[in-house]
Every structure is written in C-alpha cells, then in structure tokens.
Amino acid sequence: MRDYYEALEELLSKTQTTHQTEDRSLEEAEGYILAEALTVNYDAPMFDNSAMDGYAVCDLNRTEWEIIGVVAAGDDVTATRLEPGQAVRIFTGAGIPANTDSVVPQENTTVTDSRVSVEQALKPSANIRRQGEELKKGDVLVSSHTVISPAAIGLLASQGYASVSCFKPLTLTLFSTGDELLSLTEPLAPGKIYDSNRPMLLGWLKHYAYLKVVNGGVLPDDYDTIKQALHQAAANADIIICSGGASVGDKDYVKQVLDELGTLEHWKLAIKPGKPFAWGNINNRCKVFLLPGNPVASYATTLLMTLPAIKYLAGLSIEKARPQKWKAQADFSIPNNKQGRRDFWRGALTMTDTGVWAAPVKGQGSHMLSGCVNADVLIEVPAHTNVEHGQWIDVYPLSHSF
Ligand SMILES: Nc1nc2c(c(=O)[nH]1)N[C@H]1C(S)=C(S)[C@@H](COP(=O)(O)OP(=O)(O)OC[C@H]3O[C@@H](n4cnc5c(N)ncnc54)[C@H](O)[C@@H]3O)O[C@H]1N2
Numbered sequence: 001m002r003d004y005y006e007a008l009e010e011l012l013s014k015t016q017t018t019h020q021t022e023d024r025s026l027e028e029a030e031g032y033i034l035a036e037a038l039t040v041n042y043d044a045p046m047f048d049n050s051a052m053d054g055y056a057v058c059d060l061n062r063t064e065w066e067i068i069g070v071v072a073a074g075d076d077v078t079a080t081r082l083e084p085g086q087a088v089r090i091f092t093g094a095g096i097p098a099n100t101d102s103v104v105p106q107e108n109t110t111v112t113d114s115r116v117s118v119e120q121a122l123k124p125s126a127n128i129r130r131q132g133e134e135l136k137k138g139d140v141l142v143s144s145h146t147v148i149s150p151a152a153i154g155l156l157a158s159q160g161y162a163s164v165s166c167f168k169p170l171t172l173t174l175f176s177t178g179d180e181l182l183s184l185t186e187p188l189a190p191g192k193i194y195d196s197n198r199p200m201l202l203g204w205l206k207h208y209a210y211l212k213v214v215n216g217g218v219l220p221d222d223y224d225t226i227k228q229a230l231h232q233a234a235a236n237a238d239i240i241i242c243s244g245g246a247s248v249g250d251k252d253y254v255k256q257v258l259d260e261l262g263t264l265e266h267w268k269l270a271i272k273p274g275k276p277f278a279w280g281n282i283n284n285r286c287k288v289f290l291l292p293g294n295p296v297a298s299y300a301t302t303l304l305m306t307l308p309a310i311k312y313l314a315g316l317s318i319e320k321a322r323p324q325k326w327k328a329q330a331d332f333s334i335p336n337n338k339q340g341r342r343d344f345w346r347g348a349l350t351m352t353d354t355g356v357w358a359a360p361v362k363g364q365g366s367h368m369l370s371g372c373v374n375a376d377v378l379i380e381v382p383a384h385t386n387v388e389h390g391q392w393i394d395v396y397p398l399s400h401s402f
C-alpha cells in the first residue's frame, strides 16, 4: 500500500500539463485561472488623497486656518496649493492640495464663518493616503497560475485591466458504473440503489469555472458498453472520472477497458476511506481517474487525490493545487491506535474561546454519506499514531464548508 503523501506527490509529478489560453473580459473571468502574471500599471493610490472628510491644513504650528475652498473626490487639484494658515474643506478620496501638512477629521474641528480651528495639536501627514504606499508601478499585481477571485477582479479593475489571459477550461466527463445503480428518474427495485456518486461529484465539480463538467450517466457492468462509452467520451473530454469498479470484484470491467484503451496505474492507498484508486490516460491525451465506489471513498479520493491533479492540469500552480490543510485541536483521544491505514474521519469543527476543535461525527463508514454531510473537515489520523485530547491535528476542509 502507498503512503498518501507519497502517492499525491507521485500523481502530481507524473501529471503532464499542456495549457491553452484564451482572453476573457474581466466580467467573465471570475473563477478562471490566470495564465500570465499581471503588473501594476499605476501606483496605488494613484495620487495622495484624503482618508477622511474634514479639512486639509497648511502649517501645524497654529490651531486655526482660513478655509479657501472645497475639494471633492474627482476634482483636479494639480493647480491647488495651500499657503501657511490656509485650509480647504476636503472629502474622502479627494486629491491632496500641494503644501498640505495634515488632514483633520471634521468631528475634531470647530468651524466659524470661513475659519476652522482645532483644540489638539495635529500630527504631520495624518489621514493622508500616499501615492504608491500600497503598490508601485511595475510590481507584480497578481501572480499567474492562481484563481481569479472576486477581490482579484476588483484589484485588476482598479488597475484598468479590461481583459485577462486565462487557461482554457477543461472538459470533464463523469460516469458511475455498476448494475446496481439507478438514475433518479427510475423506480426503486429490489437489490438496486440510487446512484449518489455522480450527482454528488457533478454538483461539486461544477463550482469550478475552469471545468466544463459533462454528465456521462451510469454504465452497466458490461465490457462492450463500458468500452464504447469511454472510447467515445475520450474523443472530446480532457478528463474522465469513473466511480466504482476500482477494487477487486469480478465485474470490474472499467479497469480492464482502461488498460486496453490506454494506460492505467492501479494503486492501493494506505488511507481509509479510499484505498483503491487508479489513474492514467486514454490515447495519451485524455486523463482518467477511477474512484472507489463506496460514496465516502469516492468523496475522499476526489478531495485528496483527483481534485489536486485536476487543478494542476487546469493551470493552478502545484502549491495551489494541493488540498488545503488546517490545524485544529483534537476533541477526542485515541489511546491505542491500531489502524494500519491513515484515517480521514469526517469531523465537525467547534470554535471556542480556546480555539478551533475537531471531533468525529456520527457515521464513519465509507458507505455513510450522512457523516460527510454533517462534517466540516476530514480529520487526519496517521496509522498507528495515538492522539491525546487537546493535541493539534491536521484537518482538511470539505468542499461545502468554507
Ligand atoms: N475483497 C475485497 N473487497 C473489497 C476491497 C478489497 O480490498 N478486497 N476493498 C473495499 C474498499 S476499501 C472499497 S472502497 C470498495 C471499492 O470498491 P469498487 O471501487 O470496486 O466499487 P464497487 O464494488 O463498484 O462498489 C463498492 C460499493 O459502493 C457502492 N457504489 C458504487 N458506486 C456507487 C454510486 N455511484 N452511488 C452509490 N453507491 C455506489 C456499491 O453499491 C458498493 O456497495 O471495495 C471494497 N471491497
């Protein structure tokens, strides 16, 4: 069996990426992956401006100034200059006139006729946002191989970027396999169950703008049908995900078909859930991931293995592609851990005065999706490693939680 971390690194290092790019307008770029590093076009702030509604004053040796005008946000102040003893009424975001020593908030002033006065001494440069204090022209603004977040959209807009170069989204076709599986439109029958993996993964993966997810349907345990469906899908898809048939059963035709159509590595991961996992490609192009059928094992191998590889394929940096890992304190203990695989329990987080705590939820079987629904994280418990109450442990946030 393979150690999880070694397996993840091997999968990522063997994942070859060939990226195509496209220009997207900024309004259509949220959630896509930036294909180029973008630089700062203009110092930010672009010009010295006021952080407060109040008065810009010249000469801090006095406590009273004559108000000679008004400057609002958007006004051109290039020709405005204060002399000692002068002030202007000023608003947040307005340009600072030349020779301003400080801006005093209006609530700290007394205004009589055309004069403004203060009772306390003013600090030099107070409440002035200086040109370039945040960003300098030419610096890196946003790194390539990162997801364009809503904040990044705002930042790029503030720098005048109307369009950006992004990696083209990848087409991903999703199949479930197994004679026992029914689609939701079919009536329940003895021995049959509803297919939960495909709707679960469709719902999850469609959140990624850089994936175009196609519903491939349920494949029966029939060699020829599976072969035809995978062959056809591979003609258009960049990625195929199949759940079921990853293990050792007699009807695990998916592995046979994939072995025949391309290459497939069959791994046993030393994790629970999610032991059987296979990956490879068809026609040396379309990447394939074969997930264990147990629904929680499908979920866990998507979070821990498949999604990192897909993110990397889609253009994220390898650092951003790896699953997020946080720390929490164990709200449980395992005095005598005999488990030989690395456990990834479904856990709930509680925020308290003493920080974040994680505890396993009810329903830890790898067929028990209810545990996943009630969990916030996967709690990592390394094999043969005891855990003390209060010890800091690693947790992996679930897709829906944060
Ligand atoms: N003799 C052994 N049996 C099993 C082993 C093993 O090492 N030796 N491994 C177990 C582990 S661990 C897992 S996980 C499962 C993985 O099995 P497969 O990937 O081959 O999946 P199936 O046999 O097709 O299904 C397993 C289980 O999951 C249900 N299933 C499958 N697909 C779906 C779906 N889309 N929606 C809902 N439920 C699904 C299926 O009905 C089975 O109950 O193998 C163990 N066995």
Ligand code: MOO
Pocket (backbone or CB within 6 Å): 271, 272, 273, 274, 275, 276, 292, 294, 297, 366, 367
């Ligand atoms: O790994 Mo299986 O995934 O234990 O249920």
